[in-house]
Amino acid sequence: MVDDALASVQQRLGRPLVTLDAFSGSGVVSRLAKARSNVVISNDLESYARVIGECYLTNASEIDDGAVRAAVAEINAEIESGFRTDGFIARHYAPADDSRIAQGERVFYTTDNARRLDAYVALIHARPQPMRSLLLGPLLSAASVHANTSGVFKGFYKDRGTGIGRFGGTAADALGRITRQIVLTPPVLSVHHAERQILQADAADLPDLIGPVDVAYLDPPYNQHPYGSNYFMLNLIAENREPAQMSRVSGIPRDWNRSGYNVRSTAGPLLARLIDDLDTRFVLISYNDEGYISPEQMREILADVGPVTEITQRYNTFRGSRNLSGRNTHVTEHLYLVEKT
Secondary structure (H helix, E strand, O other): OHHHHHHHHHHOOOOOOEEEEEOOOHHHHHHHHHHEEEEEEEEOOOOHHHHHHHOOOHHHHHHHHHHHHHHHHHHHHHOOOOOOOOOHHHHHHOOOOOHHHHOOOOOOOOOHHHHHHHHHHHHHOOOOOOOOHHHHHHHHHHHOOOOOOOOOOOOOOOOOOOOOOOOOOOOOOHHHHHOOOOOOOOOOOOOOOOEEEEOOOHHHHHHHHOOOOEEEEEEEOOOOOOHHEEEEHHHHHHHHHOOOOOOOOOOOOOOOOOOOOHHHHHHHHHHHHHHHHHEEEEEEEEEEOOOOOHHHHHHHHOOOOEEEEEEEEEEEEEOOOOEEEEEEEEEEEEEEEEEEE
C-alpha cells in the first residue's frame, strides 16, 4: 500500500521525491522510499532506529564492501576464538545456566547468546563510524530474532505453571529461532541510491530541523504500548549502555522515552499539529482501527488539510500479545494520502 501511494505521488510530480519518514522504527519504509526518492529523511526518537537508518540507508556505492566483510569476518573470528566480556546482557538478561533456570532470572537470551551479544557489542562499539553502524545494524536484527520473546521485549516466555522463565514458553515453541547461535553477518544494502539524512528527534521538532519535502510519511505509535520500552534491549545494544535503574521483572530501564502519542487524550492533537506544521505537499498516514485515533476522528482531522484518499488492508491481530481476550481476530490498517491545500 505504501509503495503504491508513493508511486502515485511520484507520478503526480513527475520526478524523484524528497521523502520524510517521521517515525522510522525498523526503517522499512525509509528503505522502500529510496526507490522513488533522491532524498530520504529518516527520523525516530529511539537510538536503535537511528542506528538502523545509519546502516541500511547507506548507499552501497559509497562503502567498501570488501572492508565491511573483512570486519565481519575478523570480529566473528574473535568471538569463535573465545573472546568474551563481563557484559550487562549476560548479567541482567539471561540465566546463569540454561539447564537450571532459577526463579527471578530474566530469560531473554540463552546464556551463550547473551555472552556472544556482550562480546559483539564491545568489539563493534570499538570500531569508528561509519563501520560501527554498518555492523550494529545486522547485530540488532540478530538480537531481535534470536530472543525468547514474541517480538517485543516487555517480557520473555515463561512456564505458565511455575512462572519461571523457559525458552519457548510452556510448550517450548520456536526453539530453533530462539536458541540458534547469534553470528554477525554483513548488512544487505539497497541497490537504490538516494541522499539521506538520519535524525533522532521528537517528531514535533522536525518542522524546525528540515526543509520542505514532497511527502511526509507518518506512522506514529497508535496505542498505550511505547516503543521505548517495547524495544529497550535494542536501544541498550545500540548505545552500549547498562541501565542504572530498571524494572524488577523485565529489566526495562526507568528512563525510556515517553511519547504523547501513547496517551489517548493527546494523540489526536499532536498528530494534527504535526501535519499542520510540516512543510510538505503530501502527507501519508498509516494508522490502524484499534488505535487511539479512530478512523472517524482521523477523517475529521484531515478534512481541513486537503483532499484525502483512503486505502484499507485487513490482517491478523498480533498473536504474541497477552491481552487478546475481547479483541477482534483481525485489525484493519488505514492508509490516508492527503494533499495539503
